[in-house]
Amino acid sequence: MTSRWRQGGVYAITADLTDTALLLDRAGQVLDAGVCLLQYRNKQATAELRAQQAKELLALCRASSVPLIINDDWRLAAELGADGVHLGGEDGDVALARQALGAQAIIGASCYDELSRARAAVTSGASYVAFGAFFASRTKPLARTCGLDVLQAAADLGVPRVAIGGITPDNAGPLVEAGADMLAVISGIVDADDPAAAVRAYARHFTRPGASTAPNNASE
Numbered sequence: 001m002t003s004r005w006r007q008g009g010v011y012a013i014t015a016d017l018t019d020t021a022l023l024l025d026r027a028g029q030v031l032d033a034g035v036c037l038l039q040y041r042n043k044q045a046t047a048e049l050r051a052q053q054a055k056e057l058l059a060l061c062r063a064s065s066v067p068l069i070i071n072d073d074w075r076l077a078a079e080l081g082a083d084g085v086h087l088g089g090e091d092g093d094v095a096l097a098r099q100a101l102g103a104q105a106i107i108g109a110s111c112y113d114e115l116s117r118a119r120a121a122v123t124s125g126a127s128y129v130a131f132g133a134f135f136a137s138r139t140k141p142l143a144r145t146c147g148l149d150v151l152q153a154a155a156d157l158g159v160p161r162v163a164i165g166g167i168t169p170d171n172a173g174p175l176v177e178a179g180a181d182m183l184a185v186i187s188g189i190v191d192a193d194d195p196a197a198a199v200r201a202y203a204r205h206f207t208r209p210g211a212s213t214a215p216n217n218a219s220e
């Protein structure tokens with residue numbers, strides 16, 4: 001289980017692929033390009049396929065020292081010994097997940113455009129808070145929307161802020177300027193002809209003079 005992770009950069013999320021070989025191939029490209037976290041999210045797969053894909057992704061992530069976060073299901077994360085879980089408003093209680101997964105687990109919470117939800121999540125033990133959608137999302141067209149002011153106002157929460165929703169390398173700049181520590185991206189990476197090049201294009205927003213280029217250090 002993770003004790004250290006790079007709390008800034010590109011947070012890649014998988015697409016709804018039932019072809020596991022394709023999923024792993026894409027994930028491998030993305031991991032090699034240098035993401036800070038990978039989230040396994042598959043809304044189409046059966047529970048059995050999700051468990052299998054997550055297990056195979058975890059092995060790949062371990063080899064790259066990138067933490068694997070399981071979307072929605074902290075029980076699956078616990079069962080596999082994954083590095084953490086991402087919970088939305090309908091996905092269960094952050095405090096319960098923290099209790100089950102332990103102090104080292106990375107627990108993310110969707111906060112949509114609600115600062116009060118973010119404060120409550122941090123109090124319950126969230127490791128990061130996610131806001132969005134900031135732009136129209138091809139993956140989740142009906143996602144609730146959020147403005148840059150919320151991201152800015154969340155500066156004092158004491159945990160990293162994640163931005164999500166329709167983010168492209170071209171529209172990401174203002175999010176990072178507003179304080180986003182991580183950019184969570186699905187279609188901008190998985191639909192790209194070259195997913196690794198797409199990751200690098202997002203990552204440029206975090207390249208500042210003197211910024212650390214230290215690799216992930218997930219399992220130390």
Ligand SMILES: Cc1ncc(COP(=O)(O)OP(=O)(O)O)c(N)n1
Nearest residue numbers: 071086087088089110130162164184
């Ligand atoms: C990093 C990150 N942020 C937000 C979400 C969205 O979670 P949720 O609101 O539960 O929606 P689904 O992803 O389950 O459709 C996320 N998965 N990851």
Ligand SMILES: Cc1ncsc1CCOP(=O)(O)O
Nearest residue numbers: 137139143165166185186187
């Ligand atoms: C899961 C989720 N929650 C808000 S928007 C979104 C989808 C993000 O995907 P994309 O990067 O393709 O817009």
Ligand SMILES: [Mg+2]
Nearest residue numbers: 072087088091
């Ligand atoms: Mg969810």
